[in-house]
Amino acid sequence: xxxxxxxxxxxxxxxxxxxxxxxxxxxxxxxxxxxxxxxxxxxxxxxxxxxxxxxxxxxxxxxxxxxxxxxxxxxxxxxxxxxxxxxxxxxxxxxxxxxxxxxxxxxxxxxxxxxxxxxxxxxxxxxxxxxxxxxxxxxxxxxxxxxxxxxxxxxxxxxxxxxxxxxxxxxxxxxxxxxxxxxxxxxxxxxxxxxxxxxxxxxxxxxxxxxxxxxxxxxxxxxxxxxxxxxxxxxxxxxxxxxxxxxxxxxxxxxxxxxxxxxxxxxxxxxxxxxxxxxxxxxxxxxxxxxxxxxxxxxxxxxxxxxxxxxxxxxxxxxxxxxxxxxxxxxxxxxxxxxxxxxxxxxxxxxx
Ligand SMILES: [Zn+2]
Numbered sequence: 001x002x003x004x005x006x007x008x009x010x011x012x013x014x015x016x017x018x019x020x021x022x023x024x025x026x027x028x029x030x031x032x033x034x035x036x037x038x039x040x041x042x043x044x045x046x047x048x049x050x051x052x053x054x055x056x057x058x059x060x061x062x063x064x065x066x067x068x069x070x071x072x073x074x075x076x077x078x079x080x081x082x083x084x085x086x087x088x089x090x091x092x093x094x095x096x097x098x099x100x101x102x103x104x105x106x107x108x109x110x111x112x113x114x115x116x117x118x119x120x121x122x123x124x125x126x127x128x129x130x131x132x133x134x135x136x137x138x139x140x141x142x143x144x145x146x147x148x149x150x151x152x153x154x155x156x157x158x159x160x161x162x163x164x165x166x167x168x169x170x171x172x173x174x175x176x177x178x179x180x181x182x183x184x185x186x187x188x189x190x191x192x193x194x195x196x197x198x199x200x201x202x203x204x205x206x207x208x209x210x211x212x213x214x215x216x217x218x219x220x221x222x223x224x225x226x227x228x229x230x231x232x233x234x235x236x237x238x239x240x241x242x243x244x245x246x247x248x249x250x251x252x253x254x255x256x257x258x259x260x261x262x263x264x265x266x267x268x269x270x271x272x273x274x275x276x277x278x279x280x281x282x283x284x285x286x287x288x289x290x291x292x293x294x295x296x297x298x299x300x301x302x303x304x305x306x307x308x309x310x311x312x313x314x315x316x317x318x319x320x321x322x323x324x325x326x327x328x329x330x331x332x333x334x335x336x337x338x339x340x341x342x343x344x345x346x347x348x349x350x351x352x
């Protein structure tokens with residue numbers, strides 16, 4: 001066999017390998033798979049115009065940005081989960097809430113889960129948080145020092161409840177907690193805030209004066225360690241499916257709240273009939289999500305995390321450039337965050 005022929009074969013083999021690779025990656029992109037695996041494996045967002053696609057519990061996110069792990073008035077918890085990504089307006093909202101709450105006297109936010117880099121279902125926890133418009137904020141005030149990354153993984157949040165009752169512990173709950181919820185509910189782009197029914201009841205029993213904001217504060221299971229901020233669908237997201245609007249004239253302190261204090265919401269699920277073993281629940285597949293989500297999985301990633309972190313690179317500018325977004329904060333503010341030592345703590349201060 002001549003060298004010429006050999007090299008031709010070599011070239012053909014190479015081309016063939018390249019084609020095979022293309023075919024593999026193309027079919028990989030189209031292959032159906034559990035959506036939580038496809039999205040749970042994403043390390044970086046899709047570089048694209050910010051867009052929430054689908055519903056809070058069935059969708060994905062393009063153009064997400066990260067909240068820095070530390071800010072002047074916040075610290076992000078559970079960093080290993082890589083869930084500090086959101087729609088740029090959500091990240092801007094958290095920055096604004098942290099700043100304005102600090103002015104109210106709250107020592108700073110401990111930020112829990114927002115979304116995965118490209119949103120979507122998660123391998124663990126949360127049915128929602130899929131489109132970059134949900135964020136959990138701890139009800140534990142931020143301590144007066146930077147937590148180590150180990151602490152951020154392991155420190156437990158403080159329950160607001162008295163023992164295993166449905167009622168708030170008056171030794172833990174403070175007016176500062178109520179002020180924080182009021183501040184968060186006051187933003188027009190915030191549509192709902194989920195709290196434990198005991199917290200809702202506490203607000204119903206104690207808030208005086210303006211109660212208009214309380215319509216947005218909705219009782220829900222869990223949410224006694226943290227509250228959950230849900231934003232409405234934002235401009236530029238035609239595929240974002242809105243939730244039913246709330247009745248702004250109802251503070252939610254009537255029959256809807258009373259239901260939570262009956263046995264019904266807390267009854268264990270009926271045991272399955274022994275003759276019929278329960279079918280294993282089929283996971284949500286990529287094909288169950290809006291078709292745009294498969295495309296978003298394939299969008300290019302940014303060159304670095306800094307490029308897509310609020311206040312750094314272009315991400316902060318992008319967020320600030322959105323109409324009605326919070327004012328831009330200089331990148332320097334993130335470089336050397338000042339612990340909020342001078343801000344009074346709520347009294348009594350929950351242990352942390
Ligand atoms: Zn949540």
